[in-house]
Amino acid sequence: MTSNTPILKAQAIQKSFDGNTILNGVDVVLEKGEIIVLIGPSGGGKSTLLQCINCLVIPDDGQIELEQQPIDFSNKQDLYRLRQQVGMIFQEFNLFDHLTALDNITIALRKVKKLDRNTAEKRARLELEQVGLGEKGDLYPAQLSGGQKQRVAIARALAMDPKILLLDEPTSALDPDLIGEVISVIKNLAAKGMTMIMATHQISLISTLADHILFMENGQIVESGTPKELLAKGNVNKTQGFCDRLNELATGEQ
């Protein structure tokens, strides 16, 4: 977090659906190795923001720069190139249902990175081992548990050597007893210095991983700061209140 040229800069991002403003001038600046955590009430626009950052949803207005290169939203090649370099993890995993865990990883390596089958499979096996699924390569998504599916999804994204990983509530669709395995994979990534933006309500991820917290509400970032600043004892703010409630939920569950 010492380098001061950001790897990603999203400025004044604007998005509406059917006349409803969902993102209203959102700025995000991400430095290499930094982990930004997005929190805030449901419907606040976290998912939409993440999808705008890799242009799965094209912003109505605003700018996105990846390593100082501005993205031209109307240029398909620009969008494809951006998405290759920015990995994304979805709440619902979005594994390809007709492909084995291994082929879920090799398909993009072969079709996008144009690797030959052997090289792609070698890489895919390596990534599966990294997430503890070395033995599961031949299973189809329908044969995997939720936690395993999400780990395959992470392996699939990492195999593309992304510069940034976007995670949209990666543990929200999981049974409580499967959350742990995914959290530990994400913590591993953080330890290796992966640059990430993550929307999550998982209190253990917020408090231990965040370098920076953004609190989103009604399409805007209403609070922003390091966990130290926002979560210091005695502070009264939205982030603090939100995290307190998450904490209550977390302890209430046990």
Next chain:
Amino acid sequence: MDFSPFYQELFSSLNRGLLMSVALIVPSAIGGVLIGITAGCLRAYGNRAVRLLGNGYAAVFRGTPLVVQLFVLYFGLPNLGIYFSPYAAAVTGFILCSGAYQSEYIRGALLSIKRGQYAGAHALGLTHFQTIFWIIIPQAVRRAIHGCGNEIIYLIKYSSLAYIVTCLELTGEGKTVATEYFRFTEVFIIIGLYYLALVTCASFLLKIIEKRLYIPGFGHK
């Protein structure tokens, strides 16, 4: 064992007809599936004009009797200077009719694939075309396969309409013999058994294809 002249003539006619039926059904089934996939994709993904065109095609060929379509192809088009042999007219009619039905199954299957599959593929940098070709179509085909198989079974039976354009297949050949000897009941029961055998073979082949395409999460083994 010796057959009477009636049976000798009947079976040699029916066997000839069977060959013609198979020669009609196989290209029509394959052509129908290919047209169905193409038209189904255009109807699901095309722009307004293309969608309109595809929907119009499906509406016309599903909305009019096959008999009428065959008549127009064989007796109507020569007025425009387009001539088909009986065989070509029959196969063309079957392909177009079957393709319209197949496109309905394919389109439905394509539209049933969840948004997440597109998002997952796009997020990895696959182009829209790559996504449809490598991710969506392979899944849609597996979802459509029962409907498509069913349509092929229908095709086997409506192939008997080829006699309309004077292309003599099983039914046509059998009818000729039946008229000659005036023994309709026996002849048509035997023709029925021939179709039953054809459909049984086709079902068996379809089962094999289904098994080969089987993937956990897409229907039962």
